[in-house]
Amino acid sequence: MSDSKKTDSQSMADAGQQWEKQYAQQIGNKDRVIKNRSGIEVQPLYTPDNLQDSTEFQSKLGFPGQFPYTRGIYPTMHRGRTWTQRQLVGLGTPSDYNERLRSMLDLGATAISLIPCNSGFRGVDCDAVPLPLLGTCGTVVNTADHMDTCLDQVALDQISTAMNDPSPFTMFAFLLNVAKRRGVSWDKITGTSNQSDYLSHFVANHMFVRLSLPGSRRVLVDHIEFCRERVPNWNAMSIVGQHMQQAGATPAETIAFTFASAIQHAEDCIARGMDPDSILPRFTFFFDISISFFEEVAKFRAARRIWARIVRDQLGGKDPKSWRFKFHGQTSGIDLTAQQPINNISRVAIQAMSGILSGIQSMHTDAYDEPITCPSEETAKIAVATQNILREEAHLCDVIDPLGGSYYVERMTDQMEEEILKTMEKISAVGGMYKAVESGLVQSMIGDSAMAYQEKIESGEQKIVGLNCYQDEDDSMEEIPTCRPDPEAMKRHVEAFKAFKKARSQRTVNNALDDLTRAANSDDENIFSRVVDATESGVSQGEIIACLRDELGFGQPLTIA
Amino acid sequence: MGQSATDELSILSPPPRVLITKIGLDGHDRGSRIVAAYLRDAGMEVIYTPPWQSIESVVQLALQEDIDLIGVSSLATDHLIIPDMMTALRDARLGAVEVFVGGIIPEQERPALIAAGVHKIFGPGAKRDEIVESAQQMAVSARKNKQQEFGG
């Protein structure tokens, strides 16, 4: 037999052993243990041995659109319909917002996401804040009129919106108002209350904390119930993993905590009497996409599989629509650097690609100057173009789950699943996510992971270009112009708001606030319904939140790691 | 740090008392928690507040807790009101307290902070050793200033 034929007939096991020897010989002492962010060891090579056998295909992978949805929640995925390009926009006054929004839509964004000014997150109106701080990181929207201006010339019944608005969802209330004014019926309104997950705020992003923990819990269930009846095509529940990953949770921990939260929210709704299948199809998720490319793909694939099982086997969902893990992803700002910021364009492209290959439903890409300032029009354009290029030029959408079948990705999906389930066990053991957050358990776990990652960066084990390697002597942030609203325009906006308050009927406002107070103190009135009514009566965001803080409390969620 | 400076630090009793806080509107506090942990591990007594402290509450806290050093984290635009905080501290006779700022401060806006009396600004990527050493130096200096101001 010729030599080549001999090689062909060599058994795979033998060839594998031969490779191991050659690998060890060639790499010598340069070999090292590599672990991904979730702490899972990454091998130099994966082979068919790492794949599930064909009998496992159905139970572990399935076809797209079939339980357990590992390969995708729909039969067609991006080949049928690409992900929604939902870019965050938020700066200055409502007119500023409207201008930027319309240019984004022209450039290829297909949905709206409005970021309110930090003062809005704090729950205060613009007349209570030092002028230089207004509108620098989001749009100042305190009334329904402001929202009307924001969405001028936007067809509310044709475009999906996200309001980045935590409890008590005043921005969404403003939107409903505007729809009413324009004669658009509420069943045509689509979009997501994408910051409705109060647990994630308490744990990991205190920016969004506006009411006490038990108060937020009550308002959320009211909100879901209201939307189920009155705004049926709106996703009232978005469970957020972004904050936890940004605060330092590993990707596997993030999924675990997020699912534990989702279970908690679902159980609270079911306890209120809602049928699982009446709410679960409108549960969506919101995650960060880090630059740990393959880990993210494995993370989302594992997530689809796990969620399907949780809903079917634990939460009692019978409708396949309830089993689908739908998610919006944002390229992670944590991986971007302020040093040599233009490199962030590459980083975002990689993160976005990872999101696409993960089977994402909706995505926001960061602008490269995100670590330094609110994006300018120019940098925001590049972020949208990145998605357009990936969609049109790289042919990533031609094949569903193209990384499926990769020995590495399948093995890593299984391993991520193990890690995720392990962490979920820890949360179950203390009685569920609400209790775990109350006791500070989750906060300290995240704090530990954050510290561990920080140490990796400090020691240089995790290299970041421009930060701890390949630094530029000339590094200066001076080249990035800061994008700030025009102070005169903002001043006028504040004056106009003050005038608006003066011109209102104080009696109407007081009545609306009384109704709201009564609802907050009752056991069975829907608080969110009263919020919507209040916004119609000209009550401002700050007034609504102040009222609810008085009645429901304002939590201090802090636990130091 | 020089030998005499290390000696000075070790005889500081009580140990340096540091306030880590955020004023203004932003609530992202991952970085400030990490700095709090660094300083604790370096033997300091750290008083850590939630974000959104008003300038008034920072002044009252610094007064009641006999703070030596204030670290303010600013990632968005809250650094724009730090000069107001510096004025308020001086008005409350807390001029001996040293202040450092960490986070995202655009290069062109740093001089205004220094002019207002901020002693040090750390950008993103500042390393642990750098932060700890600076804090130690500032604490020693603040104590000296306090002694001068109060006498004895």
Added chain:
Amino acid sequence: MSDVNQFADNMVSRVRAGDIGALARSISLVDSFSDLGTLIHHSARPHAGHTEVVGITGPPGAGKSTLINALVAGLRKQGRRVAVVAVDPSSPITGGSVLGDRTRMGEHSCDPGVFIRSLSARGHLGGLSANILRVVDLIDIAGWDLVIVETVGAGQSETEIAEIADINVVINAPGLGDDVQAIKAGILEIADILVINKADSPLAQRTERQLKAMLQLRREECQQVPVINTIATDGSGVDKLIEAITDKGRLKPKRNKKERLLERTRRLIAQEAAEQVKQLVLKDQHPDTSKLLESVISGDCNYDQAITRLLSQHYTQSKQNED
């Protein structure tokens, strides 16, 4: 008068006049082991004795700080000026600490009728700062009616608070693992008032029953201990707690300022004497002492005898050193 003495008197005057900065600075000096601190305290001493000290202790997670926040609000409504001293543990290795209790009392940060000070235990085993009594004296002369001292109490070693406070409140919360874990022998003995926080928990009733059962087994005085349910996060039960504190203050043997001062001085000297003797014994390298220790090991001499001998020895020795 020397400069230093002048300075100390000056500081004390400023503190009595209401200068918060001076009070805070004095507390730092007094909380350290400096001579200056000793002088300041010495100068302050005669003026103290006015303020009531309420100790609040309990296991981590019981909600002490949140409850104190609500307590302060209630007391302020009654027009009383309240100070809070919150003691947190420090790292035994680095000596550093994160003092976070006051984060839960944020709503009072700008109220001139409230003074909050965070202290690190600095390795002091009793769970309190070694100088806590001195610190209390300073706050006393600054004109506060009531000082709340907060400390973590999880076991027998953290009962030192009983020596400091006029009234001891022990807080527990249901569901912190074994429900009576936190009410180990020591803590229960010192309580003048028992509080069950997070009383809205379904486990609260069980905790209450267990507590009351344990009280029945205790000494007569302990059976008079009221058990109060609170929900610190919304203020429920806080009025009752304030009532209980006021009642206890009245029930305790009527004490005027002088008697209170005597009591506290005695405690302070006892504490410092104990520390001094401990250091003397530990550092004692005298051959006679080694022989004494050996005789204890061999059984020729028991502990009591050894201690008596050492104490009389050391007293005599130090007296000799003085003369």
